Amino acid sequence: MRIAVMGAAGRMGKALIEAVCQAEGVKLSAAVVQPGSSLVGADAGELAGVGKLDVRLVEKLSDAKDDFDLLIDFTSPETTMSNLDFCAAHGKKIVIGTTGLSDNQTQHLAECAKQTAVMFAPNMSVGVNVCFKVLDLVARTLGDDYDIEVIETHHRHKVDSPSGTALRLGEVVADALGRDLKECAVYGREGQTGARTQKEIGFETIRAGDVVGDHTVLFATEGERIEITHKASSRMTFAKGAVRAATWLAEQPSGQFDMQDVLGLR
Structure with missing residues (x-):
């Protein structure tokens, strides 16, 4: 071909x-x-x-x-x-x-x-796409009792934010939980934002150096945290x-x- x-x-x-x-x-x-x-x-x-x-x-x-x-x-x-x-x-x-x-x-x-x-696809990495599949299972199993945050880091030259991969991670989790990401997403926090709501999905973006792409989805509740992370080095x-x-x-x-x-x- x-x-x-x-x-x-x-x-x-x-x-x-x-x-x-x-x-x-x-x-x-x-x-x-x-x-x-x-x-x-x-x-x-x-x-x-x-x-x-x-x-x-x-x-x-x-x-x-x-x-x-x-x-x-x-x-x-x-x-x-x-x-x-x-x-x-x-x-x-x-x-x-x-x-x-x-x-x-x-x-x-x-x-x-x-x-x-x-x-x-927002990310062609085989590993990231396996993470999408795993996240669907994790989110459905944990349900609404866990706070969810998506943290992503890319090189200083990346122009869109959050990354397409981060948004897709959020979509996978939201779909698994029966939520609409457009309604529950929170992009960054500053000032007196008040307590976190139960069903929001937060996004944090870092732009620095020559990082090819790091993504973490954090599930946290009282007493424990689960982090699913993918890091691309090339x-x-x-x-x-x-x-x-x-x-x-x-x-x-x-x-x-x-x-x-x-x-x-x-």
Whole structure:
């Protein structure tokens, strides 16, 4: 299967190129950078440090229209939506790891999935997705007697907050407890906030240094605490998960899927 990588000059893009090169049954056939980039025309493999691949960087996805079957996109919401439209119009499949999508953008994604196969997940890590499954069991078992907080840490360059993974962790817990996260979420606390309400789910965000991604869900009650934590030390964990998702998605004609589908955790 021929794979294109969007944002190939970025940290995640380079990790994706490396992961594609390490995987079996797929090959890098296109790589896209920002319009006007001085890197246009350079070899994608040399840029990513994996050796020459004879895949030249282009500045528009349309420049590689005939060169790929599936796109992997970890860029920005606006760029991803444009690429999604392109893929839907031209019969290309797409794996999306972009976070910070609005409700309207998420709805548009679902519409495009009627035309092509779309895999969208806020976190492609196999370990995080196992945590999603575990959290559902833990939350249902503990019920409403435990206070719940989601704490996440990322590098100083991350632009959305809370992270897409943190929000998904909150959604998993809220769904398991029959709550609506939009109604029970509390994002940060300051000043005289009063006592914590029983059914709120709190979010704390830390941005510092070069942390790839740490997430903890804390369940606490009188006398005990349970913490479920995932720590990512390399972007390769997300890149490898994305390539695994791409291989799985190749067999799907159309529809919207996530990593729970890929890993058989439904």
